[in-house]
Amino acid sequence: MNLTLKVWRQKDASSQGYLETIEAKDINQYMSFLEMLDVVNEHLIVEGKEPISFESDCREGICGACSCAINGKPHGGHKGTTTCQLHMRYFKDGDTIVIEPWRSRAFPVIKDLIVDRSAFDRIIQAGGYISVNTGGAHDANSIPVSKEIAETAMDAAACIGCGACVASCKNGSAMLFVAAKVSHLNLLPQGKPEKDYRVKNMVTQMDEEGFGNCTNIGSCAEVCPKEVDLKFIAKMNRDYGLAILKGESRHKPDTISIQAELSELPID
Amino acid sequence: MSVIKNLYYSSVGKKYIMAISGLCLLTFVIGHSLGNLQVFMGKETINRYAHFLQSNKEILWLVRIFLFTMLVLHLWTSIRLWFENRAARPIGYFGNPTPMSSTFASRNMMFMGIVLGCFLVYHILHYTVQVSDINLIGKDFSGAEFQIKGQRDVYKMMINGFSHPLVSLFYILGVGGLCFHISHGAHSLFQSVGINSQYYHRILEKAATILAIILFIGYVSIPVSVLTGILK
Numbered sequence A: 001m002n003l004t005l006k007v008w009r010q011k012d013a014s015s016q017g018y019l020e021t022i023e024a025k026d027i028n029q030y031m032s033f034l035e036m037l038d039v040v041n042e043h044l045i046v047e048g049k050e051p052i053s054f055e056s057d058c059r060e061g062i063c064g065a066c067s068c069a070i071n072g073k074p075h076g077g078h079k080g081t082t083t084c085q086l087h088m089r090y091f092k093d094g095d096t097i098v099i100e101p102w103r104s105r106a107f108p109v110i111k112d113l114i115v116d117r118s119a120f121d122r123i124i125q126a127g128g129y130i131s132v133n134t135g136g137a138h139d140a141n142s143i144p145v146s147k148e149i150a151e152t153a154m155d156a157a158a159c160i161g162c163g164a165c166v167a168s169c170k171n172g173s174a175m176l177f178v179a180a181k182v183s184h185l186n187l188l189p190q191g192k193p194e195k196d197y198r199v200k201n202m203v204t205q206m207d208e209e210g211f212g213n214c215t216n217i218g219s220c221a222e223v224c225p226k227e228v229d230l231k232f233i234a235k236m237n238r239d240y241g242l243a244i245l246k247g248e249s250r251h252k253p254d255t256i257s258i259q260a261e262l263s264e265l266p267i268d
Numbered sequence B: 001m002s003v004i005k006n007l008y009y010s011s012v013g014k015k016y017i018m019a020i021s022g023l024c025l026l027t028f029v030i031g032h033s034l035g036n037l038q039v040f041m042g043k044e045t046i047n048r049y050a051h052f053l054q055s056n057k058e059i060l061w062l063v064r065i066f067l068f069t070m071l072v073l074h075l076w077t078s079i080r081l082w083f084e085n086r087a088a089r090p091i092g093y094f095g096n097p098t099p100m101s102s103t104f105a106s107r108n109m110m111f112m113g114i115v116l117g118c119f120l121v122y123h124i125l126h127y128t129v130q131v132s133d134i135n136l137i138g139k140d141f142s143g144a145e146f147q148i149k150g151q152r153d154v155y156k157m158m159i160n161g162f163s164h165p166l167v168s169l170f171y172i173l174g175v176g177g178l179c180f181h182i183s184h185g186a187h188s189l190f191q192s193v194g195i196n197s198q199y200y201h202r203i204l205e206k207a208a209t210i211l212a213i214i215l216f217i218g219y220v221s222i223p224v225s226v227l228t229g230i231l232k
Ligand code: HEM
Pocket: A213, A214, A215, A216, B015, B018, B019, B020, B021, B022, B023, B025, B026, B029, B074, B075, B078, B081, B109, B110, B112, B113, B114, B116, B117, B181, B182, B184, B185, B186, B188, B189, B190, B192, B193
């Protein structure tokens, strides 16, 4: 099939961007969206033009590197699908497809469709970890975690940090990402000692990065390729409220006390 | 003190302020509707109720001051949030697609808020401050004509107040704005304070819509009844 692409072209962070019309010819319906872009780029290179810059890594929907909004919808807007897993069979011959980078102040465009998502890294650095070594993989069930909690934590941990939630949000809010990361650790015994500090610090960092505020519309959960649920935002809000009420969130708990707390768990 | 600082400055904290102030205003809106509906139970009932409210000056003013504070907090925070949210996404997508899974109400919280805010100012001047220049019928609601034995005849004031179609129309518009605002707000507030789950989310969304519809019918029934002559 033949398609007309309108692709966002931007030389670098400080240049003005624009939508360029590029024809994509002889596209096979079995290609993924990124493979289609590869084909287009090869043509562009042969013609001596600048290829379209876009990000990708695993191309199997698990790394979160691929990022672009297709017709205004991050990852194309199909349920549980990343751009790399979006196949061309969803498009028809003659379609016009608008391809844009993630739109958010906190994700400045580096080039064409590539944005700088290091704001997410700084949010993780602000509390998305456990401060003590919790050892290697344990025997199953050596730490008592109910099935329900384990499953819920796993659902939160499914977040691949692609940033589609921010990209889809009319307020450029990162609540779904931060909520997934906070909940994943706060739900599990290993994450409990630093629960209050974690939520407080990660939310503070999120605000400092210039993300917007959630208005509970739910576009984020709709586009999330890992289908992270809005309930995690509720959990984060709850954890945050409790943390600031307790007032214990200001100081990072020291390693000795975390170790002491965790030593009650059957881990080494 | 750090609790207040965190509430005031953080994104999640601001949503707590919106939710708690919104809930207080919502409680008032529900109570006010129930109070007003007594107009259908006859002149004596609503006048007795009005007198009951008016005669407890201390409580009346406490409630008024409290509600006013909540309104100011709600407004001020909504303005801060609105500007921050605009700044967080300076460039949108081509052709301004409607945000996914949004509703008319959730997209227009600010607009509906402004509509209802304008109405609120008029409404208070109309019935509480009783400015006769704006009731379009040129009657003085604080005058002797609207009193029975030294007590206010609220029943008569309501009938007269809604007798002008334009006044009623503006009332219906304002209440419409309020109900759209509530249809999103009344479930959003639970999410904001973290009282929500995957299961309850759907129920809360439906409940908020139903609440908004009931409130709309409740409020609008009064001017409609006056204009159609059911209440006289
Ligand atoms: C009696 C009047 C009002 C009631 C009952 C009310 C109720 C609510 C409720 C329950 C919420 C949801 C809070 C949340 O999402 O956590 C809300 C949000 C909001 N209100 Fe009001 N409100 C009223 C007046 C106003 C006014 C006058 C404005 C005008 C500026 C306004 C602007 C907003 C905005 C912009 C939001 C969305 C905030 C957000 O989701 O971030 N409200 N309101």
